[in-house]
Amino acid sequence: MTRLARFVSTGAMQIVLMAIALFWLLPVFVLFIQSLRSSGEIANSGWWTALANPSSLMVDNYRALLENPDIIRSFWNTVYITVPTTILVVAIAAGAAYALSWIKFRGRDTLLLIVVGLLVVPLQIALIPLARLFGDLGLFGTIPGVVLFHVGFGLPFAIFLLRNFFVGVPRELFESARVDGANDLIIFARILIPLALPAIASLTIFQFLWVWNDLLIAMVFADPASAPLTAAIQRQTRAFGQNVDVIAPGAFLQMVVPLFVFFAFQRYFVQGILGGAVKG
Amino acid sequence: MATAVKDNRAPRANKTGRAVVLFLKVSAFLGPALIILGALLVYPIIFTGVRSTFDASGNNFVGLANYEQIFTQPRTLIAVRNNLIWVLVVPPIITALGLIFAVLSNRLPWRSAFRMAIFMPLVVSGLAAGVTFRFLFAASPEVGTANAMVRSVAHIFQPPGEYPTARASREAPLEALEGGGFQSTISVTAGDTIYLGLVGVQANALPQEAQAALAPAATPGSVAGVVWLDFSPGGTVGEIDPAERGMPNVPVRLMSDDQVVARTLTDESGRFSFDVQSGAQHRVQLAASAFRAPHPGIAWLGPTFITIAIMIGYIWMQTGFAVVIIGAGLSSLDRELQEAARTDGATELQVFRHVTVPVLMPILMVVLVTTVINVLKIFDLVYIIAPESMQPYANVLALEMWRASFGGARDFGLGSALAMLLLIMIIPAMLFNIRNFRRSG
Numbered sequence: 001m002t003r004l005a006r007f008v009s010t011g012a013m014q015i016v017l018m019a020i021a022l023f024w025l026l027p028v029f030v031l032f033i034q035s036l037r038s039s040g041e042i043a044n045s046g047w048w049t050a051l052a053n054p055s056s057l058m059v060d061n062y063r064a065l066l067e068n069p070d071i072i073r074s075f076w077n078t079v080y081i082t083v084p085t086t087i088l089v090v091a092i093a094a095g096a097a098y099a100l101s102w103i104k105f106r107g108r109d110t111l112l113l114i115v116v117g118l119l120v121v122p123l124q125i126a127l128i129p130l131a132r133l134f135g136d137l138g139l140f141g142t143i144p145g146v147v148l149f150h151v152g153f154g155l156p157f158a159i160f161l162l163r164n165f166f167v168g169v170p171r172e173l174f175e176s177a178r179v180d181g182a183n184d185l186i187i188f189a190r191i192l193i194p195l196a197l198p199a200i201a202s203l204t205i206f207q208f209l210w211v212w213n214d215l216l217i218a219m220v221f222a223d224p225a226s227a228p229l230t231a232a233i234q235r236q237t238r239a240f241g242q243n244v245d246v247i248a249p250g251a252f253l254q255m256v257v258p259l260f261v262f263f264a265f266q267r268y269f270v271q272g273i274l275g276g277a278v279k280g
Numbered sequence: 281m282a283t284a285v286k287d288n289r290a291p292r293a294n295k296t297g298r299a300v301v302l303f304l305k306v307s308a309f310l311g312p313a314l315i316i317l318g319a320l321l322v323y324p325i326i327f328t329g330v331r332s333t334f335d336a337s338g339n340n341f342v343g344l345a346n347y348e349q350i351f352t353q354p355r356t357l358i359a360v361r362n363n364l365i366w367v368l369v370v371p372p373i374i375t376a377l378g379l380i381f382a383v384l385s386n387r388l389p390w391r392s393a394f395r396m397a398i399f400m401p402l403v404v405s406g407l408a409a410g411v412t413f414r415f416l417f418a419a420s421p422e423v424g425t426a427n428a429m430v431r432s433v434a435h436i437f438q439p440p441g442e443y444p445t446a447r448a449s450r451e452a453p454l455e456a457l458e459g460g461g462f463q464s465t466i467s468v469t470a471g472d473t474i475y476l477g478l479v480g481v482q483a484n485a486l487p488q489e490a491q492a493a494l495a496p497a498a499t500p501g502s503v504a505g506v507v508w509l510d511f512s513p514g515g516t517v518g519e520i521d522p523a524e525r526g527m528p529n530v531p532v533r534l535m536s537d538d539q540v541v542a543r544t545l546t547d548e549s550g551r552f553s554f555d556v557q558s559g560a561q562h563r564v565q566l567a568a569s570a571f572r573a574p575h576p577g578i579a580w581l582g583p584t585f586i587t588i589a590i591m592i593g594y595i596w597m598q599t600g601f602a603v604v605i606i607g608a609g610l611s612s613l614d615r616e617l618q619e620a621a622r623t624d625g626a627t628e629l630q631v632f633r634h635v636t637v638p639v640l641m642p643i644l645m646v647v648l649v650t651t652v653i654n655v656l657k658i659f660d661l662v663y664i665i666a667p668e669s670m671q672p673y674a675n676v677l678a679l680e681m682w683r684a685s686f687g688g689a690r691d692f693g694l695g696s697a698l699a700m701l702l703l704i705m706i707i708p709a710m711l712f713n714i715r716n717f718r719r720s721g
Contacts, residue, residue, distance in 0.1 A: 027412045047425070098309050123657075230405060
């Protein structure tokens, strides 16, 4: 055991780290407890008072939430926005990443650098022109419009992540397949994609979370009928005091799906962060 | 000759053919992505750049007037200033915290549980985090978690008094002191008694041990007094009525020419007494500590602290990112270097400062730059945590861009200029990324 290991395993240090971990979990726990309290209780007493009196917690807020047509519709809108976006981004990026890693053509390196550059472009830059363009196309305020915007801004990261993985695949696999007469489509679909499934899983999770959690694009490009959960709950926050019994369970509902994805696929999530960072 | 011509042309045709095939192949794989990137990213950058030089209506070219407006109007200036503060403060904190957490948890027996707790907020939306921190930062310490913590810590150093609301009764010979507490308006000397009635306290808020107030009895060598709640239904002000109780535990000071000469506490019946030399004139003080109000907490969501509150929320969300990257860097670190330093007698802190940190430096830079990029774009956390009336104080470029363009004002000229400014601020980070990428291939 090194001294560091001994230091970390001392009781005091463990207690400190335990306290930090609990502190980090606290906000999610607080939101959960608040979502089970009435708006009067939330306004007049701290969440900790409910711990002393657990019988005061109730599911009424959630029952009301599930009977709220706005929230139900926006929940499904979130699904209708998130799923197609994720599929489109993964499919389009996989093809592009293949071309950028395994087909030799002039200007490939430049294209790659452009993708790396586009990686950090703030989406604010596209809000005004695309609001106009989508308006002309009849897409403004619709789910396809929101999806299209997300696809555009999801692509650079997706291409970058998959390309990083693709270039690491050993060349010999391709050569031997080519000798056997396989063309690019076969190599792509039969060899590369199955090999890249872990990377694709990471990308899918990332893309899913990103779209599921988006607020800004939804606020600009979705109208009330096509608004996802984030935008629907945001509208409630304008009257924060009065609507806490909708806001707290609504926000928790919005958060439950990402949390589930996180706990179920933590390994792929972490790999996605590592694969997507521009390394020094 | 014919064969020679044929030989010459065949490869060329072949070459052209191959070029066509290559073109088709590349188009098939790359085409959709290029079209989308062109239409949804590259075209908007150009459009927004051009649009930023036109006025709100879009009909009149105004040159750089929109940019000038950003740097002259208070509202947008605050946004620019806040963005700079964010960039200077938050990325270093997140990187440092990430480094500390990653190093400390690296050898922890329950490392993955610890890291899971830190990673978890990464998947929480700005909306949900914003709502949560609105709760945590609620103003009243009775309701808001942050202020409840602030209050408990503050009370360790300065406990609140038992009677924060008390004030002198109409008949009491007392004046309020600057900085809290009371002083008698009359002088007392040996053999005197003094009646110090207070009001403004709920009878049921008196401490459990409080007994019926008793008249003080002075001996020839002492001063005696009583502090009591001088209020009861039908009672007379200035007199101890049967239902009135004493106020225990009030610190009383005997004063002589503004000097404290003796201290005591009132008993269950509110009585106190001091032994005094005959002839000396004294005043009596009731110390401020008995009347100190509980700590009111910090106005987290007020103009002064709003940005700090949002930053705390952001640090909670994003520290996990730094721990992921730095943690991976630590695992791939060459242990022999650290071991060699330890063998040479370096302390753990020296190893950390002179071996671990320098070796990790490129990774720390990546974390720092990535966080700078993300911090520049911050929008939803600010929008949700800051109450509408506080948004001018918490303003950042991304929020102002949304507000100017879609949140009512509909000024696409100013909005475009704000978006361009964001892009320009991000360009150094973009170049850092491109350089890094070229180096590592």
